[in-house]
Amino acid sequence: MQEQLNQIKAEFQNEISNADSSKSLEQIRIKYLSRNGIVTLLFDKLKEVPKENKRELGKSLNDLREFVTNLFESKKNEIETQSSGLTSEIDLTLPGNTIKLGSKHILNKTLEEIKDIFKSMGFSVFEGPELESDYYNFEALNFPADHPARDMQDTFFINKKFLLRTHTSPVQIRVMEKMKPPVRAIMPGRVYRNEAINARSYCTFQQVEGLYVDKDVTFAELKGTLVSFAKQYYGDNLKYRFRPSFFPFTEPSAEMDITCFLCKGSGCRVCKNSGWLEILGCGMVDPNVFNYVNYDSEEYTGYAFGMGIERIALLKYGINDIRIFFENDIRFLKQF
Amino acid sequence: MKISLNWIKDYINLDGITVDEIVDKLTMSGLEVEDVVNQNEIYKNFIVAEVKSVVKHPDADKLSVCEVFDGQKTLQVVCGASNVAANQKVVFAPVGTIIPNGNFEIKKTKIRGVESFGMICAEDELMLSDDHSGIMVLDENLMPGNLIIEALGLNDVIIEVAVTPNRPDALSHIGVARDLSAIFNRELKIPEIKLTEIEQPAKKVASVEIIDSINCPRYSARVILDVEIKESPSWLKNKIKSIGLRPINNIVDITNFILHEIGQPLHAFDLDRLADKKIIVRSLDSKIEFTTLDSKKRELPEGTLMICDAKREVAIAGIMGGENTEITESTKNILIESAYFNPSGIRKTSKLTQLQTDSSYRFERGTDPNITKYAAERAAQLIAELAGGRVLKETIDVYPEKIIRKELSLRFNRLNKILGFEIDDNKTIQILKNLGFELIEQTDVAVRVLVPTNRPDIEREIDLIEEVARINGYDNIPVVPKISVTLERKEDHQKFEDTVRNILVGLGFNEMINNPLISEKEASLSGNPIKLANPQSIEMSCLRTSLISGALNSVKRNFNFGNKDLMLFEIGNVFNAVNTTEIRDFEDFVENQNLVLVLTGKEQLKSWNAPEKNFDFYSLKSFVDAFLSKISLENFINDSYYSKENEIFIYSYQKLFENKVIGAGGKIKKQILNLFDIQADVFLFEFNLSEIKKINTPALKFVEPLRYPKIIRDFAFIFDKKISFGEVEKFIFTQSVNLLKKVDLFDVFESESIGSNNRSLAFRLEFYDEKRTLTEDEVEKEFNFLIEKITSNFNAKLRSS
């Protein structure tokens, strides 16, 4: 008999835990607790039990009925609260108040992610002025006066001697003037280009410059560092290539491309059908640059790289108009 | 720069190499291919067809209905060109063809009710030229049904190469072929000169004199008599057309051809229009007006290098010829100029005159001084072949100081040290040889070479290393995923900025980035603006002196977007001239990193359990205090200085540190808001982060939480309205002994019942001692003392509770 009771209890528990509506709950009530319910009928059986066992069994039956009733009531409460949201004390469905959530600008968030990767590789973070001298922006970076290389960067001038820096590379010079090798630093910052403002270009953007100078720094390590960065930032399955290019302050110079993540390399409008996206420029520090900062170019070698934050964010988030970064529409700002 | 693969095959055998391979290798060795037009691909469906008949379209005046024979069947085609006529041979695009210009597919269609099964093409639709005046009419001998790839020889591949400014040598077909010869290790074939000259020497007829030999180190000239100016033969026209140029006449086409073949710009003068048949190269003593061959009058500054005849200027050297001596249809005798000009001189003139031509582009990057004679001879040979003419004997060649090849060494271990891997010595030598370097010495450790004069960019060992590395392929350099991390102190100069940003985001602000270039009017609102010498527009003519205008512009834009409730911040650099308007040195300006906070609209929207609340001055104070507290400066920057109206604010306050203003803000006044077309209250605070960063705060130390009970007492007084809370608060602290630790204002009450000039301020006072429990008595004594003092000092009235 006791066994039977245990079985009923287990069955009931199972059924009640699966009940998910007032309808299924009512079926359970009828099955166990109604006048013809399993539990009610058990009490009828009590009459047939020998007297000496009656007391003990009666207690078991009462315990069972109490257990079933309690569980049933609490489940009933739960299901009712769940559907209406009302409890005896409060209306749980009334809304909470809106909390103002702040947001970092997506460009600075992108920059932060990039900084984190390089900081973890042991790079320091340095800064330099945006209003720069021609010396730091061009001359010390091996851009001869009256050389067509200067046309690569449309410049805003203050006068003959001062200008708005066109890249973060002048910070390389400033850092090397202050420190002796080994130097390992990234130098993020705002740069300016005298380019027409349209969906694809803006008159200012942010760059991250990188520099590593030591006794045995090689092009192979440059590739290693940048491939490691790109895999951490863009994902492990990334395909990449290094293409020869030209920057006056590095030699050999290269540009790093990764497989276009829009078309996976088959060619599309964004990658101009090449299947590749250029993500950064890099190279070995030109000996002339070392001469400007009094480093011995026979003893030391180094690499440098630079990447544009806006471009990275445009590609990563599928944004097709660069101007939205500078509109500061909070509906845009709050997305990130 | 456009390169024709058919043309380039004149100089290198590319058999067995696919177009894809050529394109990929060029890109991967430094000549980036930006576009490829494979004519075999884009023209594969176009055929020659014959127009059998043409009748007017029944419903459209400008359209014709043609019967076109495609070699097998006759099709009906609606055509819009006015020059279409029966019996013409035309280029026909059958249904299914993709038209290159516009990339659309030809479909069977009905045009104004008449069915059309294809298109008769004009040159622009095939991207052969811009001509859309009518359909292309072909040679009548062509067979209908033939592919135009074969019939018209449109089987070229045109590649667009982006040449970096250090590679003037690659700005021609032979230049690109030389790189290919190194990449694929195949022989470069330079055309041989086969020149038939007449006995009469050129120098008897014409003469050349260089006065400014700094800017013109070499001038070579050829004289050809009795030429016939006419149309070029089709092979030449096709080459000229293939790279997107328009054929003009045989002489102009030849000079263009040589420019794109060898990279040497040439100029042809009408010899008979040169006074005394004399060429003098000199720089201008004073500015002049000069009419170039495009019939434009140009002002040329003093110092401009000119080509002159015995009487006058006849060309801007290296840039453009003059109208006075240009070749015309009646020209008989010509002088071909093939010179070398100083790159920086040409660049200066080109910048000053804002005149950039194919010639100036090459000269300012650096041409080969030792190719001029060859180029002049090559021109003479082609002119003799294509324009008749008699070539006078010898090149007039003025070359006072020969520019010789530099000698350079490359150490093999240095190559290894820079690249981080070894390239076989023989491979290194082979690459240099194929690129035109002459080997003069070789040892186990190094190689010594002569640098060809077409490579002005190669001056040092590192330049040779780059040449070897790029031809050998960067892909062959291993990826070494290691970085030696020396454990010296790492510095992070942006850490503070990052912290500030995190705090403000935590406080609920949204970060903006505004354009630092603003109008002079905006920049002058506060500070000393620095102007750009070459601004794009007056709206962007100055550097920002503060972050205020950017913030207000963003507020305005958000209002336009319908966003009325804003909490914005920006961290950015601002620029101010110091005691000067002319920036001569870094001392003449300050560049500071600032932070701006802006509040407008509702701080709290009306909700079922809270009333609506607008941002106000006190919201601004709350955020300023919270911010200072989070950067642990609340005990250092606690001096406030309140002020009435100034240039920007109706009312405002400043935060000071050691008497220095490190931040200021308040409610923006109407006149300023009107400038930005804003109709709402705006509260704004701007910090100078650069100054805050400099504050040396002691390291944070643990302060034990209070172990003894606080005793709290409240009182309220009725004050005259002219007495501020700040005054009373300050007074309370000056009067109290050390037991009073904190004063909170918990109510401000105004009512007629207490007098219209009065208000009630209610204070909550906190007394405690860090070392003991205070007794009620001593607090009571102190409390009563304060009541007495406040009452007498401010003539205030204690309110009974």
Ligand SMILES: [Zn+2]
């Ligand atoms: Zn793509």
